[in-house]
Amino acid sequence: MSDAPRPAIEIEEELSGDMGSKRMIVNFGPQHPATHGTLRNIIEIDGEVVKKITPEIGYLHSGFEKQSEYRTYNQIVTITDRMNYLSPLCNNVGFALAVEELMGIKVTPRCAGIRVILYELSRIADHILSVGLQAMDLGAFSVMLWTFIERERLYDIFEAVTGARLTTSYTRVGGLFRDVPSDFESMVRAFMVKCDKTIGEIDEILSSNDIFVKRTRGVGRISAEDAISFGLTGPLLRACGVARDLRKDKPCLGYENYQFDLVTEAEGDVYARYRVRMREMRESLKIVDQALKALPAGPINVDDPRISLPAKDEDNKPAGGMEGLIFHFKNYMYGHGISPPKGEVYSSTEAPNGELGFYIISDGTQRPFRMRVRPPSFYNYQSFPRMCEGSMLSDIVANMASLNIIAGELDR
Amino acid sequence: MSIAERAVEQVKALFPDQVLSAEVSAGQPFVCVKREKSKDILTYLRHDEELSFDVCIDITSADYLNQGAPERFAVVYNLLSLKNNGYFRVKVFVPEDDPTIESVAELWKCAPWAEREVFDLMGIEFKNHPDLRRILLPDYYTGHPMRKDYPLRGMGERDNFPRYVGEENA
Numbered sequence: 392m393s394d395a396p397r398p399a400i401e402i403e404e405e406l407s408g409d410m411g412s413k414r415m416i417v418n419f420g421p422q423h424p425a426t427h428g429t430l431r432n433i434i435e436i437d438g439e440v441v442k443k444i445t446p447e448i449g450y451l452h453s454g455f456e457k458q459s460e461y462r463t464y465n466q467i468v469t470i471t472d473r474m475n476y477l478s479p480l481c482n483n484v485g486f487a488l489a490v491e492e493l494m495g496i497k498v499t500p501r502c503a504g505i506r507v508i509l510y511e512l513s514r515i516a517d518h519i520l521s522v523g524l525q526a527m528d529l530g531a532f533s534v535m536l537w538t539f540i541e542r543e544r545l546y547d548i549f550e551a552v553t554g555a556r557l558t559t560s561y562t563r564v565g566g567l568f569r570d571v572p573s574d575f576e577s578m579v580r581a582f583m584v585k586c587d588k589t590i591g592e593i594d595e596i597l598s599s600n601d602i603f604v605k606r607t608r609g610v611g612r613i614s615a616e617d618a619i620s621f622g623l624t625g626p627l628l629r630a631c632g633v634a635r636d637l638r639k640d641k642p643c644l645g646y647e648n649y650q651f652d653l654v655t656e657a658e659g660d661v662y663a664r665y666r667v668r669m670r671e672m673r674e675s676l677k678i679v680d681q682a683l684k685a686l687p688a689g690p691i692n693v694d695d696p697r698i699s700l701p702a703k704d705e706d707n708k709p710a711g712g713m714e715g716l717i718f719h720f721k722n723y724m725y726g727h728g729i730s731p732p733k734g735e736v737y738s739s740t741e742a743p744n745g746e747l748g749f750y751i752i753s754d755g756t757q758r759p760f761r762m763r764v765r766p767p768s769f770y771n772y773q774s775f776p777r778m779c780e781g782s783m784l785s786d787i788v789a790n791m792a793s794l795n796i797i798a799g800e801l802d803r
Numbered sequence: 804m805s806i807a808e809r810a811v812e813q814v815k816a817l818f819p820d821q822v823l824s825a826e827v828s829a830g831q832p833f834v835c836v837k838r839e840k841s842k843d844i845l846t847y848l849r850h851d852e853e854l855s856f857d858v859c860i861d862i863t864s865a866d867y868l869n870q871g872a873p874e875r876f877a878v879v880y881n882l883l884s885l886k887n888n889g890y891f892r893v894k895v896f897v898p899e900d901d902p903t904i905e906s907v908a909e910l911w912k913c914a915p916w917a918e919r920e921v922f923d924l925m926g927i928e929f930k931n932h933p934d935l936r937r938i939l940l941p942d943y944y945t946g947h948p949m950r951k952d953y954p955l956r957g958m959g960e961r962d963n964f965p966r967y968v969g970e971e972n973a
Contacts, residue, residue, distance in 0.1 A: 449939035456924075457948055461955050493829050619857055619885065622913030633885070640888050734828035737881050737892060739860075750881065752865055760870075765861040765881070773916045802939055 414442060419787065421450050427524060428798025430772075432787070439784050444776040448769075451802040459762040464490050464564050464729050467762065472558040474764065475800040477520055478513035479559045480549065481742045487562035488643060489738035489749035494731045496565050496693055503644040504686040505571055508579065509552065509561070510644075510740075511675040511682070515586065516545045517743035517795070518626075518668040518675075519593075525665060525792035526597055529606050534593055541589050544582050551578065564729050565699050566692030576683055583676055590672055597665070607662040611778040611790035614659060621774040624767050625745025626671065627794065629655045630663035637741035648685070649678045661793040697721075698729055728757045737765075744768055744795055768794075768801040806889030807832040810854050814893075818844055823873050823896065833892035835873070841895040842905040848882060848891070849910045856882035856891060859907070862917035864925040868951040875899035876927055880907075897927055906932040924949035 420431035429450035435443040455474065459467045471482035484506050491498065498506075523538025546556040552571050553559040561568050572578075597603050613623075615631040628635055636653050638646045654670040656663035692699035696718035701709040709715035721727040731753040739748035745767030754760040771794050779787050811825045811832050821844065823835040836844055848856045861881040868875060874896035882891045897904050906929035908914045918929045919938040926947035929935055937944060946953055 449937075449941070452939040454948060457953075457955060495829070617912065620912040622858055622860060622911065635885060735833075736829040736831060737861075737890060746860065748861060748881070750861065750863060750879065754870070761865045763861070763863040763879075765863075769916065769920075770913050773913060777912075 417784070421447075427792070428796060428801070430796060430798060430801070432775075434784070434787070436784055441779050441782055441784055441787065444779055444787075446772060446775060448772070448798075449802050451798040453799075453803065455803040456762055456764065459759060461758065463757045464731070464759070467759070468562055469558065469560045471764075472560055473799055474766065474803060475517070475742065475744065475747070475768070475797045476557060477797055478517040478743050479557060480509045480513040480553075480561060481517075481740070482747065483559060483562040484510050484644075485738075485740040485742060485747045486749055487564055488740060489736060489751055490564045490729075490731060492738045493734065493736040493751055493753060494564070494698075494729075496695075496698065498566060498644075498693060499690050500645070500687045501570075501689045502566050502691045504682050505567060505691065506562070507644050507646065507649070507682045508679050508686070509549075511678045512545055512548065512579070512582075514675050514743045515672050516542050518672050519586075519590070521743075521792070521795040522593060522597075522665060522668055524795075525661075525789070526593075526603070528788045528792040529603055531597065531600070531603065534596060537589055537593065541582075541586050544585065548575075548578050548582060551575070563692070563699070565695065566690075570691050576686075579679065579683060583679060587673075587676060590669065590676075594669060598669070604662065606786075606789050607665060607793075608658075608660060610661045610782065610786045611793065612658065612660045613774060613778050617774070617777060618659065621777070622770040623745065623774060624770070625741065625743065626664055626667045627745065627771055627774075629653075630667045631659035632657040637739060637746060641739070643740070646678075649681045651675075651677050661789050664793045726757065730755060730757050739765065742767060744797065744800070745771060764800075764803060766800045766803060768796045768798075772796050772801060805832070806854065806884055806887040807891045810834075810848060810856075810891045813851070813854065814844055814848070817847065831890070831892065833894060835877075835894045835896060838878075838895050838897050838904050841878075841893075842907060842910075845880060845882075845893065845907050846910060848893070854884060854891075855886045856884045858883040858885060859911035859913055859917070860890070862907075862914060862921060864921045864927060864949070866925065866949065866951045872896065876902055876925065878904055878921060878927060902926060903928045903930055905930050906935075908933055923947070926950065 414435055414437050417434045417436055419434050421429040431447040433445040434441055455470050459470055468483055471486045472479040474482050519538045519541050523535040526534035549559055550556045553561040615633050618628050618631040632655055634653050634655050639653050651674040654667050656666050700722055701711055701715040701718050704710045709719040733755040735752040737748055737750045739746045747767055748765030750763040751759050752761040779790050811834055814834050815822050821836050821840050825834045848854055860883045863879050865877045876897040878895045880893045906918055915933055918932055921927050922935055923937040923939050924947055
């Protein structure tokens, strides 16, 4: 059995056609450690030069969009956790904002402040892990361990706030699941001091490291024109010198009140993406600092009993007596919950990987008629062959890490 | 006047017989068009100097089964103009008996995968597409799960996947 020659796979003939050439097919994935998820690339190489890449995706397809059509709006929040699982809070906030835009709800200032803080902390968690894994793929293993320590600290904060480390499900339409704990600010402040130090250390060990720079500078370059046409967003687009950030261009949640810089780099290569992520983490820390200072007291849910659950009194009963009880029931009863008006909305936020959009068509019932997620990873990954073709085989690993593809979001 | 409102005006003026309706929902204007000249309309929106929708943010689809829509399927293009910092949406209605539409892969490089996903999950074919295959589901899958007549569970799961019969029986 083992001595018998393996039959030629069909895809080989499809790709090369000219039998007997020096070209070789290499399967990269779906269980390759450098892919950070289940993706497969069929790579055609000539010596060590990459001639053609055919990405195959769908290994983690879970039908989130179909499932969303059978769930109420507050239940869909749990599905959004599973999309970009490195920063689930960003998905929660993005989805809540989309439904609120559809219904014309404006959240309370305290809710907006908390959302911004958690959004930026999630961005740090996503970026720092992306940088760490990128360094690990290029041989700097200790950086990955440092970043995991920071991520662990962030997860402790998320656990204290939301009750879960990964599947946070924190937002509700028109507010939040609950208020932050009383020691939230001190926790975040303690994290910020440590994280700032770690970012400095990573910067020191990587940014001028000869091996790292040689493996990344000039690798996987894409022009700004191509990046726009491919629909790249987020750090990948900003690394090409295009100043596009939805926090600046389409501010929501009071982002216009915070002072931070829009980070761009001109080169468009792997190193530029690394620089953008590193600088963005510092900007995120600045935003968190300002948002913590400005965080107002007050309610976290909008004052509308048709949308938010009524508050509980000291006996853990819905406040407002019989009326409160009725609203409480109606929020959960089939056919009586949150029902946006007929219509459709496309709403997007600047997630760590790029523009995370939700396109929701409502038919006036409690469940969306159609919910479409615009996943940044899907569009970012499409440009991967363009970035890699013609480069060396080892550059693929560096390139893949810099894209920060999250398979849960890619395949949904 | 926002860029989306201007785009609605321009499309109405240039393709009067193609526009089915122009609507505003949640403050976002969009147009519904027939599919005959959908590519011409999108080409115009892409290349017009003033509008310049240079990013195709998303291509998706919806199934209006028994909803009283002009046709059963809609292909939805969410466009973004970086110059004007504004979004615009074009909905193209596609009939049930002939679910085909012209591909826009020439206009935006991001279109091929997005159209493959629509083909995979909704079963709308794109003419002149460079590589129209299923993308999320396996090649041997039958059926299109995002259609409204495809149930959430049950149909398809057992019928679609080849059963393992063992080497001796193969």
